[in-house]
Amino acid sequence: DAKTTQPNSMESNEEEPVHLPCNHSTISGTDYIHWYRQLPSQGPEYVIHGLTSNVNNRMASLAIAEDRKSSTLILHRATLRDAAVYYCILRDRYGGATNKLIFGTGTLLAVQP
Amino acid sequence: EAGVVQSPRYKIIEKKQPVAFWCNPISGHNTLYWYRQNLGQGPELLIRYENEEAVDDSQLPKDRFSAERLKGVDSTLKIQPAELGDSAVYLCASSVTGNYNEQFFGPGTRLTVL
Numbered sequence: 001d002a003k004t005t006q007p008n009s010m011e012s013n014e015e016e017p018v019h020l021p022c023n024h025s026t027i028s029g030t031d032y033i034h035w036y037r038q039l040p041s042q043g044p045e046y047v048i049h050g051l052t053s054n055v056n057n058r059m060a061s062l063a064i065a066e067d068r069k070s071s072t073l074i075l076h077r078a079t080l081r082d083a084a085v086y087y088c089i090l091r092d093r094y095g096g097a098t099n100k101l102i103f104g105t106g107t108l109l110a111v112q113p
Numbered sequence: 114e115a116g117v118v119q120s121p122r123y124k125i126i127e128k129k130q131p132v133a134f135w136c137n138p139i140s141g142h143n144t145l146y147w148y149r150q151n152l153g154q155g156p157e158l159l160i161r162y163e164n165e166e167a168v169d170d171s172q173l174p175k176d177r178f179s180a181e182r183l184k185g186v187d188s189t190l191k192i193q194p195a196e197l198g199d200s201a202v203y204l205c206a207s208s209v210t211g212n213y214n215e216q217f218f219g220p221g222t223r224l225t226v227l
Contacts, residue, residue, distance in 0.1 A: 032214070043117070043204050043218025044156060087155055091213060100146075100169065101216065103155025 004088045009108040012078045020073040020107055022088030027068050032091045034101065035062065035073045037084040044087065044103075047073065051093075083111045115139070117219035119205050125225045131193035134222045138186065138207030146216060147173075147180060147190050148204040156204055162188065163210060192224075200226045 005023040012018040024033070035047040048055055048062045050071075055062040061074040075082055087106040118137040126132050138145050143164050148156035159178065161169040164185040173180065177196070182188040192199055202221040 034214070041220070043206065043221050044216075045218065046215040049214050085155075093213075100158050100161065103157070105153065105155055 004090060004104055006086070006088050006104065006107045008105070009110065011110045011112060012075075012082075014080060014111055014113050015077050018075040018078045018082070018109065018111075020075075020086050020088075020109065021070065022072070023070045024088070024090055025069045027090060028092065030093050032093055033062065033064060033068075033071050034087075034089040034091055035060070036087045036089065036101070036103075037082075038087070038106070039081075039084045047086070049091075078109075078111045080111050080113065083109055085109070117205055117207055117217055119203075119219040119222055121222055122220065123223050123225075125227065126195055127227050128197055129194040131191065132195050132224060133192075134190045134203050134205075134224075136188045136190070136205030136219060138188075138205070139217055141209070142207035142217070143185065143210040144208045144212075145182060145188050146206040146208075147188070148206065148218075150202040150204055150221070152201070159190070195224075195226045197226050200224055 032049050032051055034049040036044040037047050038044045048057055048060050050062045063072045085106040085108050087103050089101050120135050145162040147159045150156040159173045160180050162182045165182055180190045202223050204218055204221045206216040206218040208216045
């Protein structure tokens, strides 16, 4: 399975944009890039996913490098509620019966008021 | 819409005792997952069900762990006997069959084995 590398922790100020990086240099052409986040004492929560093109939804934006070896999750205006562990995950779109999410240790985002 | 429900939220037992966790997925979600999350780590998949069938249980320690999903809805994960190293958060998730993009997680059961 292709691996991802994320910083262990990041800090942001409230109401400022946050850019969370993820490196995945061994990504294959059939791997989707997923982002989940986990708030304290809760289960993970889906944020966004993409394959090649940048993606936007109500929660965040996903910017994917042209060579797909890295991506960035963008929170446009951080709030205190965005403090969480953010996981960048690769999933093979043709994984079939073994299709699953493999979580790493993620990035712990702290948001300062 | 109700989310994934898990119970209990917390469980403290002594080693060698049995323990069971219960999960009720989101209505209409035929795919159900059990994960284990150790402190400071991301969740690790234990087993995945499609309806009543366990389609991926390769990470389930079968000597002491068992799971069932008899009617294709609720599921139970059991440990017997529990060991100190089983202390972790056990998470249940569900998704629409065939939709591998978005899994919906419950709040988890925090197990402490003394």
